Amino acid sequence: MAATGLHFGWLRRVPLAMALLALAGCHTAPINVDSARLIADELDGRNWAAYGRTYSEHHASPLRQIDRRNVEELGLAWSLDLLGVTNGATVPLAIDGIIYLTVGQSIVHAVDARTGRLLWRHDPEVTKVAKRKLRITWGPRGIGYWEGKIYVGTTDGRLIALDARDGRQVWSTQTVDPDNELTITGPPRLFNGKVIIGNAGSEFGANRGYVTAYDAGTGKQLWRFWIVPGDPAEGFENAAMEMAAKTWTGDWWKFGGGGQAWNAMTYDPAYNRVYIGTGNGSPWNRKVRSPGGGDNLFLCSIVALDADTGEYVWHYQTTPGETWDYNSSMDITLATITIDGRPRPVILHAPKNGFFYVIDRETGKVLSAEKFGKVTWAERIDLATGRPVEVPGARYEEATALVWPSTMGVHNWQPMSFNAQTGLVYIPTLEMASLFDDRGIDPKRFGMQSTKLNTGLAMPVGDAPPDAGKSALLAWDPVQQRAAWSVPTPGLWNGGTMTTDGGLVFQGQSDGRFNAYDAATGGQLWSFDAQMGITGAPITFEAGGQQYISVVVGWGGSAPAFFGSLAAQHGWQARVHPHRLLTFVRGGRARLPDTPPPQQVKPVDDPAFVVDAGKAQSGGVLFAERCIVCHGLGAVAAGYAPDLRASALSLDATAFQSVVQGGGLEIAGMPRFEELGAAELESLRHYLRARARGAP
Ligand code: HEC
Structure with missing residues (x-):
């Protein structure tokens, strides 16, 4: 039912889709035409068939039944409790009236979009096989779709293709060594009959990041691109790795290097390329992994690869010599914006390091870059060289430094969205500092597999007070490179955004509110009490001629990890507050099941226990x-x-x-x-x- 009889509106839109395919040089095999067009079509909002909806990763929809004037009529159509799951930091898909999502340990659900009835559920039983990898939690933020199949990655590193009709496994392939620390946290992306997946885990051991493309139909490996160079004694895989090795010093390969592409990847049909957003160094502290300095390519970069072969095309490194756990794994958004009077195909990119970049898609040259939050590690980006002008001391040269942004960045993985009508990008931002302290670090401890947080820095043992950080929903004008509006949001860790041609921006927040704002002004127009913090991003789609909005409710990602009381202030408790899929429609009157209110923990004690x-x-x-x-x-x-x-x-x-x-x-x-x-x-x-x- 899900996969058969798909009827797309693309026939009306053929000129756009055809233009994109023509630019792409028709790499698409005939069998994949439907999916390729579905994901290419910006103008037909009926489906949400990819993580960012279309190849451009706008997290935006042309639907406008729900708009500024009537959004106050929005109500709950139905809710579905997602039982026995922890992580709810995820973005669903909606295809032909069926919602697909993954939560917890990669458990995939298919749900009737109009009624909320669970159609099937696929549990890859990760906890039975993940062993040490189970220690690393930030699992999967989304899924992929192509030609009647749903694609999901798992903590133990499997990439699995499921039949969208009944959830039966079609194929499964192990994408990482089962015994190292690499896991999958990012959504797979689909293009040209291929599925591409990266991995995560550089914090937990000596690992080297890579991305792999597989045949979407069979799971057969097609190509792999390594992100950092390995041991020179073993020879380099390609010229790009040889070039990258010149930017590393010491015995870096013993520390793995890192660079994991754990989230953002974007397929660009105009150039038939994939852009990979690469991660931080392993360990974080450059003094440990590359003691003589160096840029350490391709850490913290956007790397453009040929989509057919995986060959290197260009790169732009946002943080040369990364040493703060900054990375460029945040959205890589494709847009055409007018610069100096002419339309330019660009990438919009707001990575952790706090600069908003506009990058030429053809060449990888940075066209403009400005701070979109509090940043103290660099003064500005020199556009002539593309390099940051760093602030002395920020690299904790003297063993400690207090630096903005924190290791969580000004913007983390929660999706930003781009509205072509307003020309604005809606970014969930956060503001916090990190104290970088590497006194007493023994570099010898880090060149090994460990499954322990392995950052090359002193580990925090205390709590973070509730006021240690703050956050805002920021509307950013990428042409003027300045804020259009900003509204404060609760706590630090809020959900991704979604925007529509109804002039709206939707965002779920850490206090359990699901809000709609006027995309032009930031005025709040609607709010719903979801009764549990929200981390994922919403989607919108049409079923039976009606526009719906769906969001997964439930904390997730690293918020519950690194923020102590800063995150606990909202009062969400594991095993108490349920994760749910909520779907809204105009005139919806459903109510949420009774939910315990937010609550603070009451420690238990044994007075006889004498603490040493x-x-x-x-x-x-x-x-x-x-x-x-x-x-x-x-x-x-x-x-x-x-x-x-x-x-x-x-x-x-x-x-x-x-x-x-x-x-x-x-x-x-x-x-x-x-x-x-x-x-x-x-x-x-x-x-x-x-x-x-x-x-x-
Ligand atoms: C990857 C995430 C993860 C890590 C890392 C982790 N835990 Fe847990 N732990 C859990 C989850 C999830 C549960 C709840 C399981 C359940 O539903 O009963 C739990 C439950 C527990 C419980 C039982 C609590 C109770 O009252 O039922 C103890 C004790 C515990 N963990 C100790 C530890 C210790 C000590 C460490 C570090 C050495 C640790 N955990 C690391 C996820 C984790």
Whole structure:
């Protein structure tokens, strides 16, 4: 039902689609014509068949039934509880009246868009096979669609194709070594009958990033592009790697190098290229991985590759010599904007480092770049060289430095959207500093596989106060390179945006509000209490002639990890507040099922437990390296996993051991830490007791 009988409006739009295909040199095999046109068509908003809706990744829709004047009539059509899942940071698809989404450990759902009835559910049973990879949580932000198949990546590194009609697996391929730290977190992208996927995990060990393209029909590998150079003694894969190696120093390959393409990838039909947004260095600290300095290509860059062969075409590095966990894995948005009186095909890119870039798509040359938030690591981008003018001291040359933006960036992966009518880009921004401190770091510790947070910096063991950061929804004019409007948003970690030709911008927020704003002015026009924080981005589509809007409700991503009380202030609790798929329509009157209100954790205690300060301190370091990614900075959890200060189970040494070391809850997503001995488990318990009693 899902895949057969698709009837697209592209017939009306053939000139545009044909023009794009002509530019692409007709690389598209006949069998893929429908999907190619579906994803190319900017003007037919009935479906949302790719992560950013179309190849251009605008996260925008031409639909206008719901507009500025009537958006106040928007109401809930239905909601669907997504049972037994943790991560809800995801963007759905909607094709021919069916919504497809992945949540939690890559569990794919197909849902009737008009009624909310679950049609099928596919569980790849990640927790049974992921082993150590289960320790890394930031899983999948979206899925792909091509010719009747849904594509999803998993934490254990499988890329899986499912039959869109019934969810049956068509093929599955292992894209990363099952025993290293690489996982999949990003959505697959589809073009020309190919599916491309990257990976993540540079924080957790000595890993080298790459992207791989597979045949969408069979799963057969077509090409692979490595993002950083490997050991020169083994020879380089291609001339691009040989060039990149000249920008590294020391024995970088022993540290993996990193550069993982963990999120943004964009196919450009006009040039038949894929643009890869590459990640941070591994480890983060350049002094460790490349001690003699160097730009360290292709970290923190956009790399353009030939879509047929995966060959290097050009690159633009946004942060040469990356050392702050900045990366260019944020949206790579295609647009044509007027510069100096003529239309130019450009990339719009707002990466973590806080500069908004307009880049020439043909050549990769940066045309303009301005700060779109608080930035102290660089003064400006020199357009003659394309390079940042850095601020002395920002590289923590003297061992410490307080730098804006933080490792979370001014903009993280949550999608920005581009509205061609207003000409504005809507960016969920955040403002926070990080203290970079590498005193006492032993570089020898980092050249290995570890599955521990492995940044080359001192690990934070304390909490982050609720006012440690702030956030805003920013409307940015890419031509003038300045803000058009900005509205404050709650906390730090808010959802991606979606914009429509109805003159609207939608965004879900950390306090559980799902809001609509006037795209031109930022005036708030509508708001719905979703009763749980929202991290993913909404979509819109048409079914039975009606415009619908859908969003997945549920915290996710790294918010519950690194922000402690800054994230916990919203009161979302794991295993208490359900994740849901919500769908809205004009005149909708459905109500959400009863949901517990936001609540703060009440620590439990055993007064007989005597805390040993030394053990608590070493337990704090263990916790920071292994547990904060789910249980929260300073053991203050914010909704991904239970708050261990309030865990009765943790009070019992035997139960604690059976869960943490024995893997007793592995099936529920709590990884096994088999390497921890009795003394280490003991020190973790001392740390948790100290934190439960409010020790700093
Ligand atoms: C990848 C995410 C992740 C990491 C990393 C992680 N946990 Fe967990 N943990 C979970 C989840 C999810 C649960 C809840 C499972 C369930 O639904 O019962 C959990 C549950 C627990 C529980 C049981 C709590 C209770 O009251 O039921 C304990 C104890 C625990 N974790 C300790 C740890 C410790 C100690 C570490 C670090 C050594 C750690 N966890 C690392 C995800 C994680």
